[in-house]
Amino acid sequence: MRLDKLIEEKLNTSKKEMKRLFLRGLVKIDGQVTYSESQNVDSQLHQIEVAGQNLETNEKYYLLAKPSGVVTANKDAQHQTVFDLLAPEDFSPALVAAGRLDRDTQGLLLLTSNGQLVYDLLHPVKKVSKTYLAKVNEVVTPADITAFADGIEFLDGTRCQSAQLKIRTVDFSRKESDVELVIFEGKFHQVKKMFLARGKKVIALKRVTMGPLELGDLPIGSYRALTLAELQQLKPYFR
Secondary structure (H helix, E strand, O other): OEEHHHHHHOOOHHHHHHHHHHHHEEEEOOOOOOOOOOOOOOOOOEEEEEOOEEOOOOOOOOEEEEEEOOOOOOOOOOOOEEHHHHOOOOOOOOEEEEEOOOOOOOOEEEEEOOOOOHHHHOOHOOOOOOEEEEEOOOOOHHHHHHHHHOOOOOOOOOOOOEEEEEEEEEEEEOEEEEEEEEEEOOOOOOHHHHHHHHOEEEEEEEEEEEEEEEEOOOOOOOOOEEOOOHHHHHHHOOO
16 A cells, blocks of 8 residues: 555545655654655555554455456456455455456456555566466477567567467377466467467466466465465565
8 A cells, every 4th residue: 555545544644744744754664764655565564653653554465266257357247257256255346456367368366455566566667477378279389489589579560578488288189289488568468469470379378377476276266365475475566
């Protein structure tokens, strides 16, 4: 949560009063005076002290194993949304998804009320890695690995950043390949369009990591709160 918003909310201050607290050096994070009003903080990770009073946040963080057929949206008239998968007691209107997965894509999705964290995780400068497992309807070759490493170019001239493609298995009789792909950006339909640029079609796609977060053995369709250890791994993305 933004530090200035937390102070206004918890101490019921006006914007002018909040700014005065910073100017007087009365705002400390982990014992150090800070003047950054926009700093993203969480009391599970930071000691937040304002005028001698400790403040606590109440952000939510969920790791969801998205099923195919479910859309990454707040509301949809035709399809179930990722937020429909949450129990009523876990849902909050403040929750947002860190990025989106296509309706037919499965896998890891972070849902959180910490909008600033979402912004920083998705910012291109951060280059947060995302790992996908994909089934492709053609034989993937070493030439494809090289092309992905060099940066795939779409038909419209858009060039992707270097990506790490690894061939897991190849079924030559069915002309199908199982691959692992690590990308560091999030263009629209990126993984599918990268393979299409090589004349191949993705027929199944699952995201298994995002930055330090791992899907692990979380069953598809279920979710859980992030552990404190996982939240601590995300601390570098708090600014």
